[in-house]
Amino acid sequence: MEPLDPPRVERRLAAILAADVSGYSRLMGADEEGTLARLKAHRRALVDDKIAQHRGRIVKTTGDGMLVEFSSVVDAIRCALEVQQGMTVRNAGVPTENRIEFRVGLNLGDIIIDGDDIHGDGVNVAARLEGLAHPGGICISGAVYEGVIGKLELRCEDMGEQRLKNIARPIHVYRVLTESARAAPKAPAVPSPTLVDKPSIAVLPFTVIHGGADDEAIADGLTEDIITALSRVAGLLVAARNSTFLYKGKPVEVKRAAQELGVRYVLEGSVRRSGMRLRITAQLIDSASGHHVWAEKYDHDATDIFAIQDVVTETISAAVQAEIKAYEGALSERSSAEPSVNDLVNLAWRNLYKLTRSGLRDARSFASRALALAPDDPRVNQIAATVEFHEFWLGYSSDPAQLSRGLSYAEKSVSGNPRDEYSYWILGLLSAYLGQHDRGIGALERAIELNPNFALGHGTLGSILAWAGEAERSLRESETALRLNPRDPSNFFRHMGQALAHFAAGRHDEAAKWAALVANQKADWFLGHAVLIASLALAGRRQEAGAARDAYLFAFPKARIADLSWLPFRRPADAARFTEALREAGLPE
Numbered sequence: 001m002e003p004l005d006p007p008r009v010e011r012r013l014a015a016i017l018a019a020d021v022s023g024y025s026r027l028m029g030a031d032e033e034g035t036l037a038r039l040k041a042h043r044r045a046l047v048d049d050k051i052a053q054h055r056g057r058i059v060k061t062t063g064d065g066m067l068v069e070f071s072s073v074v075d076a077i078r079c080a081l082e083v084q085q086g087m088t089v090r091n092a093g094v095p096t097e098n099r100i101e102f103r104v105g106l107n108l109g110d111i112i113i114d115g116d117d118i119h120g121d122g123v124n125v126a127a128r129l130e131g132l133a134h135p136g137g138i139c140i141s142g143a144v145y146e147g148v149i150g151k152l153e154l155r156c157e158d159m160g161e162q163r164l165k166n167i168a169r170p171i172h173v174y175r176v177l178t179e180s181a182r183a184a185p186k187a188p189a190v191p192s193p194t195l196v197d198k199p200s201i202a203v204l205p206f207t208v209i210h211g212g213a214d215d216e217a218i219a220d221g222l223t224e225d226i227i228t229a230l231s232r233v234a235g236l237l238v239a240a241r242n243s244t245f246l247y248k249g250k251p252v253e254v255k256r257a258a259q260e261l262g263v264r265y266v267l268e269g270s271v272r273r274s275g276m277r278l279r280i281t282a283q284l285i286d287s288a289s290g291h292h293v294w295a296e297k298y299d300h301d302a303t304d305i306f307a308i309q310d311v312v313t314e315t316i317s318a319a320v321q322a323e324i325k326a327y328e329g330a331l332s333e334r335s336s337a338e339p340s341v342n343d344l345v346n347l348a349w350r351n352l353y354k355l356t357r358s359g360l361r362d363a364r365s366f367a368s369r370a371l372a373l374a375p376d377d378p379r380v381n382q383i384a385a386t387v388e389f390h391e392f393w394l395g396y397s398s399d400p401a402q403l404s405r406g407l408s409y410a411e412k413s414v415s416g417n418p419r420d421e422y423s424y425w426i427l428g429l430l431s432a433y434l435g436q437h438d439r440g441i442g443a444l445e446r447a448i449e450l451n452p453n454f455a456l457g458h459g460t461l462g463s464i465l466a467w468a469g470e471a472e473r474s475l476r477e478s479e480t481a482l483r484l485n486p487r488d489p490s491n492f493f494r495h496m497g498q499a500l501a502h503f504a505a506g507r508h509d510e511a512a513k514w515a516a517l518v519a520n521q522k523a524d525w526f527l528g529h530a531v532l533i534a535s536l537a538l539a540g541r542r543q544e545a546g547a548a549r550d551a552y553l554f555a556f557p558k559a560r561i562a563d564l565s566w567l568p569f570r571r572p573a574d575a576a577r578f579t580e581a582l583r584e585a586g587l588p589e
Helices: 024-030 032-053 073-090 121-132 142-148 213-231 241-247 254-261 305-334 341-352 357-373 378-393 401-416 421-433 437-450 455-467 471-484 492-504 508-521 526-538 542-555 572-584
Strands: 010-021 056-062 065-070 102-114 117-119 138-141 156-162 171-176 200-203 207-209 265-274 277-286 292-301
Touching: 010 024, 010 073, 010 121, 024 032, 032 056, 032 073, 056 073, 056 117, 065 073, 065 121, 073 102, 073 138, 073 142, 073 171, 102 121, 102 142, 121 138, 121 171, 138 142, 142 171, 200 213, 200 241, 200 254, 207 213, 213 241, 213 265, 213 277, 213 305, 241 254, 254 265, 265 305, 277 305, 292 305, 305 341, 305 455, 305 471, 341 357, 341 378, 357 378, 378 401, 378 421, 401 421, 421 437, 421 455, 437 455, 455 471, 455 492, 471 492, 492 508, 492 526, 492 572, 508 526, 508 542, 526 542, 526 572
Parallel strands: 102 138, 200 265, 207 265
Antiparallel strands: 010 065, 010 102, 056 065, 102 117, 138 171, 156 171, 265 277, 277 292
């Protein structure tokens, strides 16, 4: 028997009007029979007649509510305006507390036809717009505004993009300025908090799209967990939960919320369910410019909700802290004012993140200027230490004294701010590469203790453990870093950690695979080539080792085995095996 074709869904484009009575429950509580009689009278004398005049179709009524379909957006808005104007006349002389005043939402969108009923996102948006309207007022979507502009004389207030409950995308909203609209009572003016001189963020309550109470719990749990995780990031001011949860269930204008909370960045997100699959989205917004700094989506099977919350919280908080650090440098670069110490630090970080010779040179210049202005500032010493390390480690300098000089800066940074994970991170790096492996591992463990979602800390700890010969733990830390921040442009360092871990464990084919990836990702870094040559030689792949040696010498004609004698292998046997493999592959002494 042939399977039956699914029934064809009928759709059409329509203008949808949603209306209800403002304060209907209060009116009914005061006078049920009188309120119902007055509402019916208004409908008979005005509302139904206007809908018919403008060729509208009443889809359904629900108590005080009404859903109407129009084939023309111009007809729909004319009807809404005439109803509201007529209600102004009919309410003349009626005490404010006894008036029946409609709120109207208008949208233009695709609808699904179901007999006499209609469904779909177009209908849902109209209903949400109604909730934004003042008593006697009209709110319209951007689609309606575009459909009537130039055809009607209409004065509107642009409310910007709004996040409407259970609507996946932000909707551009306009408030029609009608004489009949009674403005919402104004709250006493409260001065907005002043922005502090460091990055600040508010995590708005995640919204649920087409979900139930269980999904609301997931959204609330995610919001709370991300606030907690970001609160552990040194140098980041995070708005408290009791402040941000005041926005739950309300349409939020990001810029206004940021001003009220005194923050620069806003993180918002959503939870959507499809059967046993959850899609979680998040986006980081610079409230001053409206720019989206970062956005990501995460798909998971909804089998272990707590595990999902943990994984998503970790990855979002890791990405957000890294993106803000990079973005702050871009803001300082665009500023036309004389750079402050904070600007100079941000600019140094921005240029250091390029991980190029010229980028490190510029980072050194900004860090030096900051040191001249604030030699005792922990942030200044932190970036100065980081510049010293990376110039030498990437091979852009051959002066090993930079490591000792950098260590002094790092110790000063930790002393000045003992709760900053970046200070312990650079202290750990420099300690380990000067042969103080235990001190380096301890410093990195402290950085991760301060901020468990510190991807850079996990990755660096992985590399140091590899040099120390602790292969399996090294791999776990590197994999954690890659999971937390998979798009970090410096992940070639993580891949090098994996190559070195496999080298330490004697898995030379696997080490060669990761080292080849590093050599391709960062061709001007000596270490990727060197570890690739040694791993191929130890795997018995002599021809490939010779080709890798030739590529290394082509990129670095003066490369010699002696130049690599300082590499921080903890176990003498690892260092000897590495050197002998390079010698066997034919690299000059």
